[in-house]
Amino acid sequence: MTVVGRAWNRLSLPGKLFFTLAPLLLVTTIAVIAILVIFGQLIVDFLAANLPIVRFVVAVTAVLLMSVPTAFLIIYMEMKVIALMNLRLGPDRVGPYGSLLSVVHGLKVLMKEDFTPTGVDSIVFTLAPVVVYLASVMSLLVIPFAPGLFGQDLNVGLLYFFAVGGLSVVGLLMAGWSSFNKYSLLGGLRSAAQIISYEIPLTLSVVGVLILAGTMSLNQIVLDQRGSFLDWFAFKQPLGLLIFFIAATAEANRTPFDLTEADSEIVAGFATEYSGMRFGFFFFAEYVNVFIMSALIVSLFFGGWTAPFDWPWPVHIELNPGGLGIGLLILLAVAPVVGTLVLAAPFWVARSSMPAWQALIIGFVLLNLLIGLGLFALAFLGWEWVVGLFWFLGKTYGFVFTFVWMRGTLPRVRIDQLMGFAWKWLLPASLLNLFVTAGAVVVLGR
Amino acid sequence: MSQLVPGLGLARGMLLTLRRFFEPKATIRYPEEPPEGSPKFRGRLQLLYDEYGTLKCETCFQCAQACPIECIDMGGIDTKNRYHIHWGPPETYGERRDESALRRSGRPVPDPAYEHFGPIDLAPVEAALAEYDYDPKNLLPILEATQQAYGYLPVAAIKHISNMSGAWYAMIYGTASYYGHLRFEKKGDREQAAAVAASRPPESSYRSALQAALMGGAPVEDTTQPPAANKARGSSKVRGSSKGRGRPPRAN
Numbered sequence: 001m002t003v004v005g006r007a008w009n010r011l012s013l014p015g016k017l018f019f020t021l022a023p024l025l026l027v028t029t030i031a032v033i034a035i036l037v038i039f040g041q042l043i044v045d046f047l048a049a050n051l052p053i054v055r056f057v058v059a060v061t062a063v064l065l066m067s068v069p070t071a072f073l074i075i076y077m078e079m080k081v082i083a084l085m086n087l088r089l090g091p092d093r094v095g096p097y098g099s100l101l102s103v104v105h106g107l108k109v110l111m112k113e114d115f116t117p118t119g120v121d122s123i124v125f126t127l128a129p130v131v132v133y134l135a136s137v138m139s140l141l142v143i144p145f146a147p148g149l150f151g152q153d154l155n156v157g158l159l160y161f162f163a164v165g166g167l168s169v170v171g172l173l174m175a176g177w178s179s180f181n182k183y184s185l186l187g188g189l190r191s192a193a194q195i196i197s198y199e200i201p202l203t204l205s206v207v208g209v210l211i212l213a214g215t216m217s218l219n220q221i222v223l224d225q226r227g228s229f230l231d232w233f234a235f236k237q238p239l240g241l242l243i244f245f246i247a248a249t250a251e252a253n254r255t256p257f258d259l260t261e262a263d264s265e266i267v268a269g270f271a272t273e274y275s276g277m278r279f280g281f282f283f284f285a286e287y288v289n290v291f292i293m294s295a296l297i298v299s300l301f302f303g304g305w306t307a308p309f310d311w312p313w314p315v316h317i318e319l320n321p322g323g324l325g326i327g328l329l330i331l332l333a334v335a336p337v338v339g340t341l342v343l344a345a346p347f348w349v350a351r352s353s354m355p356a357w358q359a360l361i362i363g364f365v366l367l368n369l370l371i372g373l374g375l376f377a378l379a380f381l382g383w384e385w386v387v388g389l390f391w392f393l394g395k396t397y398g399f400v401f402t403f404v405w406m407r408g409t410l411p412r413v414r415i416d417q418l419m420g421f422a423w424k425w426l427l428p429a430s431l432l433n434l435f436v437t438a439g440a441v442v443v444l445g446r
Numbered sequence: 447m448s449q450l451v452p453g454l455g456l457a458r459g460m461l462l463t464l465r466r467f468f469e470p471k472a473t474i475r476y477p478e479e480p481p482e483g484s485p486k487f488r489g490r491l492q493l494l495y496d497e498y499g500t501l502k503c504e505t506c507f508q509c510a511q512a513c514p515i516e517c518i519d520m521g522g523i524d525t526k527n528r529y530h531i532h533w534g535p536p537e538t539y540g541e542r543r544d545e546s547a548l549r550r551s552g553r554p555v556p557d558p559a560y561e562h563f564g565p566i567d568l569a570p571v572e573a574a575l576a577e578y579d580y581d582p583k584n585l586l587p588i589l590e591a592t593q594q595a596y597g598y599l600p601v602a603a604i605k606h607i608s609n610m611s612g613a614w615y616a617m618i619y620g621t622a623s624y625y626g627h628l629r630f631e632k633k634g635d636r637e638q639a640a641a642v643a644a645s646r647p648p649e650s651s652y653r654s655a656l657q658a659a660l661m662g663g664a665p666v667e668d669t670t671q672p673p674a675a676n677k678a679r680g681s682s683k684v685r686g687s688s689k690g691r692g693r694p695p696r697a698n
Contacts, residue, residue, distance in 0.1 A: 085463040089473040409463040410456065 059151035063140045068106075071287040075102035077397075078287075078404050085408040109280035117180065117273050124178035129274065129281035131171030136288040138164045143295045144219045146305045146388030157218040158210065161296065162203055165251070168285070169195045172270050175282070179273040187269020190259050190415065194250060197419060198257075201426035202247035205240040208437035209233050209300050222304030229308035234301040239433045241301045243426055248293040250422070253286060255407040259415055294399035295392075302395050305388030315381055339367040486514045507616055570595030571603045575610050582613035585621050589628055598632050 001009075011019065036043070047054050076091070076099055083090025091098025116122055139161050141151035154160050169192050176188015212233060213221045225231050234241050250257035259269075271282045298304055321328055344363025348356060379386040413421070474481045494502045505522030574591035578584035588611075592603050599622055608615040622628045 081467070084471070085466045087466055087469060087472045089471050089475070092475070405460065405463060409459045 056152065059141060060138075063151055064137055067137050067140065067288045068284070070291050071284040072102040072106060074287040074290055074400055074404075075105065075283075077400065078407065081401065081404045082408040085405070106280065109283070110277050112276040114276035114278060119180040120273065121178040121180075124174050125273075126278070128171050128175035128178060129278045129285075131174060132168050133171075133281045133285045133288075135164055135166075135168035135171060136285045136292060138167075139292050140288070140295075142218055143292070143299060144222050144304055145392055146385035149385050149389065150219060153217055153219045155215070155217050158206060158216045158221075161218070162199070165292075166195070166199060168289075175274070176270040179270070181273050184270050184272045187272070191253065191270060194253075194257065194259060194418060197422040198247045198250040198426075201243050201422060201430040202251055204427070204430035204434055205237075205243035205247065206300060207434050208237045208240045211434075211437050211441055212236060218299050218304075222299055222306065225303040226306045228310070229303065232301060232303045237301065237433070237437065239429060240437075241297075243430045243433065244300070245297060247422075247426060248297060249403065249406070250418070252289040252293045252403070254290065254403050256410040256413050257418060258407075258412060259418060290400055290403050291396065294396045294403065297399055298392065298395040305392040307387065307391050317378070317381060319378075336367065339370075340364045343367050343370075488514075491518065566596070566600050566602050568603070568606050571606050572610075575607065580611050582611040582617075585611075585613065585618060586625070589618070589622055589625075593628055597634075598629050601630075 008016070008019075079101065080090040080098065091101040094100040094104050116125060142154055142157040142161055144150040144153075172191045172195075173188045176184045176186075176191070179185070209221065210216060213224045215221060215224075221233075225233060249255075271279055274282060324331065340360060340363045342363070343366045344359040347354060347362050348359035376386075380390065496502050503520075503522075505520065507520065510516075510518040510520055571592050574588050574595070577591070578588050585607075588607060589599060592607070593599055596603065604618050604622065605615065607613070608618055622630070
């Protein structure tokens, strides 16, 4: 045995890992730097030439990353809001007001065994959650979050949305069929029947908006509603809004139309045989769907990221921190300490029972809050997209709350009522809405 | 109404849950927030001892009187060291005085052959009670009539009044002891004691005679208390310390 071999054998497992990875990292770093130095200009030119593709990749990554915290937030909202409506307290142990409980749920799902039952079609079984989740996340791509903040501004954005959103049915059917379980298959078929039925009034109710806006790009539709809140399509298309809302509820598999995973009837329907993170994907997709449907309602009928009214007192703040010179450095060094002390002083003076360190902590937290608020206010004034995101998310979470509120209130409908309602009421109503809108446009000339 | 307008029922349900959303919640976070007990709960009942190891309880019945759910029943001795005053619902009291209950609790079991108080003819009490309709509101006339019949208020008569009228013995005893003209012993007893005391030569005469025999001097004026009285008080104190715990001492 050579010297190197003996030395290698004496190493512990972490040591072996370190001495394998460290040279590899070193070599990779050097290689990357070398490539950047030699081909840097070439790479930049290449990226610039293929900017749409780069933009697409970045947007997809961002949307994928965004979907997880969104799902966490909505799951937490659902637990907390329904609990409050049931006169319970809901989650209150993990994090402030239990807000980290959904994260804990996610970690739990990650750590569970990923079980594949005997007799399943393992390829389809594995792919089904991926299809469902991707269908949800991909539809996020065309939604305009703020001016200039969207994945892609497709001129057939709405069509793309419904096409990709409809893909989730395929995923649900795949899950139901491949599970090798009668009940899962029933759940999958139910969901297919339901979603296909409701897709028609959903799409037809939007056509009225399309006629009014004259475009299928979601970004353009939002831009059309700019102005005061009276320009929103909700006031021009009230029937369309109602139909769209009902159909979107069914499309997102929410109460009262959550027959596909009716917890009390068929055990989670198509997801019965799933466990671990594969089930987690179905679960996440459901909540991302809630967000997407709310976002779409807001974009189509409630003006998207546009503010409901213009701020009557325009504010302009001219800040030039560089003008302070060396004073800026001193300010940066001194301001936090002084601010903490100043904010802590009243608490320390007012309550003699409070020790100084508690008052200091309170002062520090208050200072951070103040600075955060100030920065947000500055950003709100300075950047258009912050304003847009503020209004967009505000409206969207308002609708998310409405979905959760409905889940806390309404009982589940029967399957025949569900189908009858879609075909006998929603479809004629959406057709009526379409014809009336078209007639009005023809008569009044837009 | 909700049948006539489609969606009205939905809207009312939604408003209901929205109202619930803002209402106070029913959950109690138990280990951090102890739940509130019943409004009538007053804590655990306990008799306290002083630093000499004797009960602090004075048998004043104030706790039993104030108890909102009447769960306190207690016994004690009267001014003659007789263990028979009690306060409490008759059914509870009787149950706790039950022989098996006493045996289980380790207290002495009363001898059934033991006659607690001298038997008397109850006819005059019964007549007085019948005259005043067995009503405890007319307690004073009943007691006065009883005293007129017997010359004093025998314990057995008071017990009979308590049984027949439903008033607690302690209340009747309290009423009777409040009025000066009602008494618990025969009128003759006190007169006889006074007569005996009057016929005896005074204590000081013995002392002066003793003094004269020992020293041959003049008789000394009596200033101290007679030692016999001190002794008697001490023994009664010892008996009093066992109040409510031991066997009721015989009436003296």
